[in-house]
Amino acid sequence: MGNEQSLLFSRVLTELTLSFHIIFATIGVGVPLLIMIAQWAGIKKQDEHYILLARRWTRGYAVTVAVGVVTGTIIGLQLSLLWPTFMRAAGNVIALPLFMETFAFFLEAIFLGIYLYTWDRFENQRKHLLLLVPVAIGAGFSAVFITIVNAFMNTPRGFAVLNGELVNIKPLEAMFNPAVPTKAAHVLLTAFMTASFILASIAAFHLLRGSNHAYHKKALLLTMKLGAVFAIASAVLGDFSGKFLAEYQPEKLAAAEWHLETTSEAPLVMFGVLDDDGKVRGALTIPFALSILAFGSPNAEVAGLDQFPVEEHPPLYIHYLFDSMVIIGVFLMCLSLIYLIGMRFKWKAVSSKWFTGLIVLGGPLAIVAIEAGWWFTEVGRQPWILRGVMKTAESATVSPNVDVMLYLFTVLYVFLAIGCVGVLLRMFKKNPIEKELSDRALLRKGEMA
Amino acid sequence: MTIEVLGAFVLWLFLFGYIYLGSVEFGAGFYNAYGKMTGKEKLLENVIQRYLSPVWEVTNVFLVFFFVGIVGFFPETAYFYGTTLLIPVSIALIFLSIRGAYYAFAVYGLSNPGFTYVYGLTGLVLPASLSIVLAISAGGFIEMGESGPMLSSRSLLLSPFAWSVVALSLVSVLYISAVFLTWYAAYAKDVKAEFLLRKYALIFALPAIAGAGVFLVLMQGHNREIFSRLLEYWWIFGLSLLFFLGTVYFIWKKTRYGLAVIFSALQYFSAFMGYGIAHYPYLLYPHLTLFDGFTNRAMAVALITAFILGLLLLIPSIYLLLRLFLFDKQYVAGKRINHA
Numbered sequence: 166m167g168n169e170q171s172l173l174f175s176r177v178l179t180e181l182t183l184s185f186h187i188i189f190a191t192i193g194v195g196v197p198l199l200i201m202i203a204q205w206a207g208i209k210k211q212d213e214h215y216i217l218l219a220r221r222w223t224r225g226y227a228v229t230v231a232v233g234v235v236t237g238t239i240i241g242l243q244l245s246l247l248w249p250t251f252m253r254a255a256g257n258v259i260a261l262p263l264f265m266e267t268f269a270f271f272l273e274a275i276f277l278g279i280y281l282y283t284w285d286r287f288e289n290q291r292k293h294l295l296l297l298v299p300v301a302i303g304a305g306f307s308a309v310f311i312t313i314v315n316a317f318m319n320t321p322r323g324f325a326v327l328n329g330e331l332v333n334i335k336p337l338e339a340m341f342n343p344a345v346p347t348k349a350a351h352v353l354l355t356a357f358m359t360a361s362f363i364l365a366s367i368a369a370f371h372l373l374r375g376s377n378h379a380y381h382k383k384a385l386l387l388t389m390k391l392g393a394v395f396a397i398a399s400a401v402l403g404d405f406s407g408k409f410l411a412e413y414q415p416e417k418l419a420a421a422e423w424h425l426e427t428t429s430e431a432p433l434v435m436f437g438v439l440d441d442d443g444k445v446r447g448a449l450t451i452p453f454a455l456s457i458l459a460f461g462s463p464n465a466e467v468a469g470l471d472q473f474p475v476e477e478h479p480p481l482y483i484h485y486l487f488d489s490m491v492i493i494g495v496f497l498m499c500l501s502l503i504y505l506i507g508m509r510f511k512w513k514a515v516s517s518k519w520f521t522g523l524i525v526l527g528g529p530l531a532i533v534a535i536e537a538g539w540w541f542t543e544v545g546r547q548p549w550i551l552r553g554v555m556k557t558a559e560s561a562t563v564s565p566n567v568d569v570m571l572y573l574f575t576v577l578y579v580f581l582a583i584g585c586v587g588v589l590l591r592m593f594k595k596n597p598i599e600k601e602l603s604d605r606a607l608l609r610k611g612e613m614a
Numbered sequence: 615m616t617i618e619v620l621g622a623f624v625l626w627l628f629l630f631g632y633i634y635l636g637s638v639e640f641g642a643g644f645y646n647a648y649g650k651m652t653g654k655e656k657l658l659e660n661v662i663q664r665y666l667s668p669v670w671e672v673t674n675v676f677l678v679f680f681f682v683g684i685v686g687f688f689p690e691t692a693y694f695y696g697t698t699l700l701i702p703v704s705i706a707l708i709f710l711s712i713r714g715a716y717y718a719f720a721v722y723g724l725s726n727p728g729f730t731y732v733y734g735l736t737g738l739v740l741p742a743s744l745s746i747v748l749a750i751s752a753g754g755f756i757e758m759g760e761s762g763p764m765l766s767s768r769s770l771l772l773s774p775f776a777w778s779v780v781a782l783s784l785v786s787v788l789y790i791s792a793v794f795l796t797w798y799a800a801y802a803k804d805v806k807a808e809f810l811l812r813k814y815a816l817i818f819a820l821p822a823i824a825g826a827g828v829f830l831v832l833m834q835g836h837n838r839e840i841f842s843r844l845l846e847y848w849w850i851f852g853l854s855l856l857f858f859l860g861t862v863y864f865i866w867k868k869t870r871y872g873l874a875v876i877f878s879a880l881q882y883f884s885a886f887m888g889y890g891i892a893h894y895p896y897l898l899y900p901h902l903t904l905f906d907g908f909t910n911r912a913m914a915v916a917l918i919t920a921f922i923l924g925l926l927l928l929i930p931s932i933y934l935l936l937r938l939f940l941f942d943k944q945y946v947a948g949k950r951i952n953h954a
């Protein structure tokens with residue numbers, strides 16, 4: 166196998182592992198916060214439904230975390246196995262957040278172990294809830310630290326290149342590079358948002374299947390409230406991310422928007438196709454919108470792709486990825502707001518079958534948006550692995566057999582996916598909420614007698 | 615101590631942490647599968663669920679800490695080992711994933727007996743494939759080709775030295791975990807399990823020490839430089855031997871299992887440190903030393919600072935974990951079921 170082949174398979178394997186890991190990572194970051202809110206509501210209101218909600222979410226969470234841990238371990242090692250030249254450079258400059266991430270993992274893993282195995286062990290339930298705080302903090306910080314590494318790949322800072330050597334290294338400057346604030350905030354908020362809509366999907370699914378239990382209704386209302394808040398926040402941060410791109414990575418924004426020529430009063434292009442002459446066809450254009458997205462003013466001049474050498478243009482298909490993410494974001498925001506308003510004013514429509522069905526779709530759609538968002542940022546950085554410093558093609562491993570590894574890991578991920586879904590389904594089918602509630606009532610009676 | 619040595623020491627320490635905790639885990643999985651095969655099934659399942667399930671993620675983080683840390687302190691290793699170890703490490707990763715999946719899936723009722731066997735088997739394959747990396751670091755298996763370093767799989771597979779490392783790791787895993795689990799079973803007042811595990815501990819004690827001897831002899835032929843440094847520090851290994859004798863004595867006499875566990879940990883700790891010192895200054899013999907592979911000074915200072923702050927966070931947390939799961943008699947004995 167030649168080096169070209171190694172490069173191709175290294176790319177595919179990296180894409181596959183990251184795309185798989187990110188599903189579980191996102192759940193891992195978002196769900197602890199939701200469990201915390203539900204358990205807190207349960208303690209405050211002395212409502213057993215919320216406590217059980219937290220408890221059942223925790224059980225599911227324990228399974229997804231395990232898959233997150235193993236796939237995360239895989240990607241952590243694969244980065245060195247597949248991109249040794251890149252990791253050598255990264256090790257010199259951006260190792261600090263990567264290293265700090267392991268402490269976040271430690272914190273999360275330790276307290277998750279404790280939290281999982283200490284239900285009902287404390288007299289005071291608040292103490293048990295307190296154990297979840299380090300879990301949520303650890304998960305949040307691990308996302309922030311890894312996103313810092315990724316931000317560095319987009320806006321490398323804190324070093325100079327002299328005769329091909331990295332010199333004058335400043336770890337803190339590398340760590341606090343300009344992409345960090347918008348990226349880390351958007352990643353965190355979209356994780357909370359995704360977790361809310363996934364859990365809302367589950368509640369909606371039970372209602373759609375004919376359950377009329379107050380438990381599911383409370384779950385749905387809670388998750389939709391949180392979903393609405395996080396969806397709005399994500400969209401605001403997404404707007405900031407666009408402004409960040411306009412300033413620091415204009416070629417990515419131009420490619421995403423098919424903004425081919427530099428203009429002021431730039432319109433936003435949605436959907437459409439590019440024909441053979443590079444003309445946009447069948448697109449919906451919103452006047453001034455791109456100038457507003459990029460600089461907050463309808464008259465601002467936005468750099469087009471013509472400003473950049475052709476060999477540094479990112480692939481133009483990222484346009485569709487960007488569109489998918491934004492549309493899903495707007496859709497979920499509207500869906501949750503309509504639901505909340507509808508519940509407030511007792512509209513029949515929001516409890517109807519078709520509306521509940523839309524909510525069921527919400528969770529999977531949020532995951533699609535996460536995938537689209539990451540593919541958009543990562544593919545939009547190409548051909549660079551470190552923007553302006555190192556090309557992806559120069560940094561892949563030269564070792565043969567990457568193709569065999571790709572097949573092996575594909576089989577592994579299929580097995581993990583099937584196992585994970587299978588266990589989750591079984592776990593909740595075997596122990597539906599009605600059964601668990603009555604079991605617990607019996608248990609209490611037994612204790613009193 | 616120079617900052618390079620300090621960095622290497624910290625990483626070596628965490629690698630030892632992984633090896634020790636991992637050995638307990640790997641061995642437990644193997645004994646469990648073996649028990650199932652010979653019809654003693656329930657005996658070990660309890661131990662695995664009570665002790666291993668809450669802590670396996672923590673064990674895994676020790677490994678993550680090691681490989682992330684080594685890229686930070688010695689970025690050059692990412693290049694050398696990254697380029698050459700694609701196959702052995704990928705295989706290890708797949709087995710590691712199967713183990714993680716076992717905890718998540720089997721504990722929640724996807725109990726397929728086949729899965730238990732696979733899990734048990736990974737308990738042997740994983741230490742074998744990870745210990746290969748240690749064998750490679752002793753030199754002789756990586757050549758510098760035109761496009762970079764290359765692993766010569768053929769000479770690795772044909773090398774008695776490499777196989778002695780694998781054998782030593784296997785018997786050590788079985789020995790370490792039997793000693794630990796004997797104590798745990800006694801603590802949980804599970805007499806049957808204690809009896810069985812004590813027997814395993816005694817069975818594997820001799821092979822464990824003999825394996826170390828064979829390793830030493832073969833090292834002489836494989837790498838004279840490391841061998842002569844091993845002899846230079848003979849007293850560390852002498853100390854290790856004393857700890858070994860202490861452990862076996864207590865296990866044999868059925869007293870002070872707690873001390874036996876501590877001694878067995880110290881036995882491997884001193885041997886591991888002694889080996890690390892003998893390996894000095896090479897990260898990969900003879901291509902890479904601690905000094906030419908080291909990161910820049912600014913990063914080193916930043917990493918050490920982060921490490922110290924991190925420890926302040928970790929030590930109290932680990933203490934809490936141990937207190938709740940390892941040293942809580944009611945929990946260990948299975949009188950509490952508090953799982954979510």
Ligand code: HDD
Nearest residue numbers: 348352355400403404406407491494495534535538539542
């Ligand atoms: C539920 C998921 C989700 C949703 C609904 C949105 N995003 Fe997003 N977006 C992400 C999930 C995401 C992400 C997965 O978190 C990304 C990928 C990489 C990153 O930093 O965040 C991202 C990146 C990302 C970037 C690129 C940042 C960069 O390359 O540095 C921009 C410009 C936006 N988003 C803008 C938006 C806008 C204007 C949205 C309007 C509603 C939006 N996003 C909704």
Ligand code: HEM
Nearest residue numbers: 176179180183184187248311314315539540543544547557
């Ligand atoms: C977890 C969310 C992430 C996802 C889903 C993701 C996905 C992707 C995708 C799709 C590419 C391919 C671009 C192309 O080849 O055209 C890519 C490139 C790359 N990403 Fe990311 N990425 C993520 C985060 C990160 C982070 C945080 C890092 C760094 C630590 C990283 C390291 C890389 C590397 C080394 C490449 C170049 C290899 C390649 O082109 O496939 N990624 N990533």
Ligand code: HEM
Nearest residue numbers: 190193194230233234237238240241270308311674675678
């Ligand atoms: C922005 C995208 C990512 C997010 C949000 C994220 C988040 C997480 C989270 C929350 C976990 C922990 C699972 C748990 O212990 O609960 C995890 C595991 C892990 N992630 Fe990711 N991750 C991302 C991408 C990556 C990338 C690109 C790498 C590679 C450097 C990586 C490396 C790891 C490792 C090594 C683990 C296992 C840690 C352990 O054993 O506990 N992650 N990730």
